[in-house]
Amino acid sequence: MKRIWLAVLAVLTLGTAAHAQDASQIARVQSGQSCPGCNLFQADLSYLDLPGIDVSGSRLRQASLALVTMNGARFDNANLSVANLFGGRFTSASFRGADLSRANLVGAYLHSADLTGANLEGANLSGAELGTARGLTQSQLNRACGDESTELPAGLHIPRCN
Template sequence: MTRFFAVMIMALAGIAPAYAQNASEIARVQSGQSCVGCNLFQADLAYRDLPGINLAGARLRQANLSLATMNGADFNGSNMSVSNLFGARFTRANFRNTNLQDAVLVGAYLGSADLTGAVLSRANLSGAELDTARGLTQAQLNTACGDENTSLPAGLSIAHC
């Protein structure tokens, strides 16, 4: 009976989709090339200067973008859940419909960034600069947290973490 279960597990594993990171796609992005829809799971993009890069629809789940500069980047529809965006700069970046659930945006700068439809559930926005962000709603902020140093557009507020 044990052998039967082992065979079944191996058979099921063979039909499961592969979600491991794609090293060649990560290397491409690290060198500054756009990569629409790429699998960048757990990519290390920390400290990178990647202006205008297009990562729309990419899987950036659990990626490290801490202290990166990605001004004008396009993350439209990307999965950036559980990612580290600590202290990164995203001036005029496109986060439309991006999943930022459980992401750390502590101290991030999102000046004029578009957050229309972005999922911010349980995201930590402590110290983030969002005062000129576009498309940000109270409903989005009600699912996130921040602190007294989080700067928001006029009329919006956020709960403390």
């Protein structure tokens, strides 16, 4: 019976560890190195300058990218749900297929960013600069919210945040 209990405990521990952040991968990104597919759960990347970095397919859930500069970065198919991108600069960054659900993009600068297929459900885009964003659709914006200072491509509008 003791062996069975230890086996069950090992399986449960491995299952939990698979979702925890990876400190070495976070340090790699903080130093400016690309890390596609990495586990950056709750990583603090705020205030950093990380141009052209590739974190495609990475788990950045609940990460802080506040006031970061990540121009030309790749976030394709990354999980940025509930992440804080407040005031971040993402000029020409690619968010193709990224999960930005419930993310804070207040004041984010997304000049020429590619948002094709990005999930914006519950995202706050108040004050965000999206006027030249590519791949942005009305359907995506209908699931997000913003305010009168949110800049959007011509012909698109966004529901107001409560």
